[in-house]
Amino acid sequence: MRKFIVGSRRSGLAMTQSKQFIASLEEKFPEAEFEIKEIVTKGDRIVDVQLSKVGGKGLFVKEIELALENKEIDMAIHSLKDVPSRLPEQFKIGCIPEREDMRDAFLSNNKVLFKDLPSGSIVGTSSLRRAAQLKSMRDDITVNWVRGNIDTRIKKMESGEYDAIILAAAGLKRMGWGDSRVTEYFDAEEFIPAIAQGALGIEIRRDDHELAEMLEAVHSTEDAICTSAERTFLRRMDGSCQVPIGGYATLEDGELYLTGLIMSEDGNEKYVVKKSGTDPEGLGNLVADEMEKIGAKEIIDKINEAQ
Template structure:
């Protein structure tokens, strides 16, 4: 049995979710040996600047893919939302394990619901998508960017620097936080999550058939289908962390649906399109076609021109 090396970001969350995935793989292959190589990415090194202002896609991926190309590692465990929607042909996302909660979690001092926050409250987030949706729901709050791991962000809130923060529910759950710390979970139908939020993507070299076959045993077809629809929409819209864009695919009564979101940063407009199609790539393109038809793509083009 081959010995495998996994590449992971060094953050607590990345290491935790990598170890959780390795445990699920070892449950299928008890004799396999798997090591973790910690890799520091550009996104990890830049901690004092809002990610949307750093520029470029793949801030948390490029260095890990380089290690994959150099055969220093055999597979990479990514948060799929960090992976650019267009991959180099030498790599493949061979496995999307069962997805964690895709919703956004709202945390606040005193566990106050978002609608009950006093006017002028300061909410922390590092996401333009979250910021735009918050401002669209309430134009009397202030949104400020915040970086750092989950613990750091929660401490900044508890110290009074922020009245509330918004985090991915998946990260909180993977790190073992109790639901008690969350004031509310936003409904993904009305507060659209990031593309592939809550999903992992296991990337390996396209020619590594042995590993690809192993990864199939912990692959979720439904979650892969949903994230394919979301990522197809993202690719067509030329979206990135510099653009307020979201997408949420799900099965309703056996039918695959995708809800896409595009907004300007100030939350002044909101374009939401929901479509159904049995083929995930066709579905992502359907939603993108409609976004182009109604003029939402112009928002992205304007933002991309200024970058």
Template sequence: MRKFIVGSRRSGLAMTQSKQFIKSLQKHFPDVEFEIKEIVTKGDRIVDVQLSKVGGKGLFVKEIEAALENKEIDMAIHSLKDVPSVLPEQFTIGCVPVREDVRDAFLSNNKVLFKDLPAGSVVGTSSLRRAAQLTAVRDDITVNWVRGNIDTRIKKMESGEYDAIILAAAGLKRMGWSDERVTEYFEPEEFIPAIAQGALGIEVRKEDRELLDMLKKVHSDEDSVCTTAERTFLKRMDGSCQVPIGGYASFEDGELYLTGLIMPEDGSEKYLVKKSHQDPVTLGNLVADEMEKIGAKSIIDEINAK
């Protein structure tokens, strides 16, 4: 029986979610051995600069994909929101397991709700999407960027560097930290999450039929369809973490819907499009078509040109 080498980033969250995923796979294949190979990515090494300034989300996957290409690992476990919408030709997302909470979580000192933050409060986030949405609702607060892993960010808040921070609910829940830490959750219809937030993407070589067949056992069709719609929209819009862009797909009464969001960095405008279609790729393109019609694509083109 083959032993599988699994590539994962070294952070506490990445290792935790990798172990959780392997455990779910071992329920179906108890005799198969999996070994995690920790890989430090460029995104992990650069912690003092905003991601959008140094090349965006591909920073978290390039070294891992190199290991996959060289057959040092058999599969890579990514947070799907970190994976660029176009993969190298030889790889595929072999599985999207059941998605964790898609929402953004708001954490504040003294559990003050976002609407009750005093004017002039400092909110920390590393995301242009979050910053633009926060500023659109409250122009009397200051949004400052914060990097580092989850516990580093929380410590920075608790030390008084920030009055509040925003994190993905999924990471907090995977670490088992959410209940006592979170002040409130922002509902995804009101505060649009990142593309594929809360989902994992298991990347493998297309030729590896044995592994692809195994991964079917832990694949979620529904979450795969939703994230495909979201990632199609992202790809068409030429979006990245250098642009305030978000998207959230879900099934409502059996119908697939996608809400897309594009904003300028200062939060002064908000382009929101919601559409429905049974095919996720068509749906992602429909939302993108509408965004182009109403002029939102020009915001992205402008930012990308810079």
């Protein structure tokens, strides 16, 4: 069996989740050999500017896709929420492993609950979606931008620059920091996560049939169905990290439920649509249709025009 070169971002979290995924593959294919190639992306290099101002989520993907195209790597391990909803034609998502916790985690100094934060507290986030929801829940707090990897953000909070920060639960749990660092987890219904939050996407060349077959052994059909519905909604809404957009799907007794969120940046306008169905793409489109009917798409169009 050939040796597989795996592309990963260099951050501690990216390397940790890449190693965890490779371990699951090694368990199924002990005779295979895997090597990680670290790739520094534009998104990793630009840490002092809000992502939405410099080109959005694709910043974490482009250099890795270039390495995939040039056959320097055989597969790329991404956080699926960072992967644009439209892939270049020569690539595909080879598998979606079992999803980690999709919720957002609230971390605060002295473990103060969100509802108990004193008026005027400063909460750090790098996400427009999180910022808009925070503002809609509490108009007496200040939301400030924070960039950097998760340990950098935690250190900024602990040094007193922020009273609290919001991070993805999945990253903290993969690093083994969930229970010790998190003050509380926000319920997904009350604080809607990012599209595909908690899921990994393993990107490969479309013509690599041997690797595609191997990846089936670690593929989660349920999580693929749920994230397909979410990403269809995102694609239809022309959403990006320039737009406060979120959504999550769950599969219950064969029925698929998708909740979509679109908000204005100031948190004053909030549209939530929940629908059910059996076909993920059909359901993603159904929620998008409803969003268009109630006027939510106008928020996105205005933001995209301004960009």
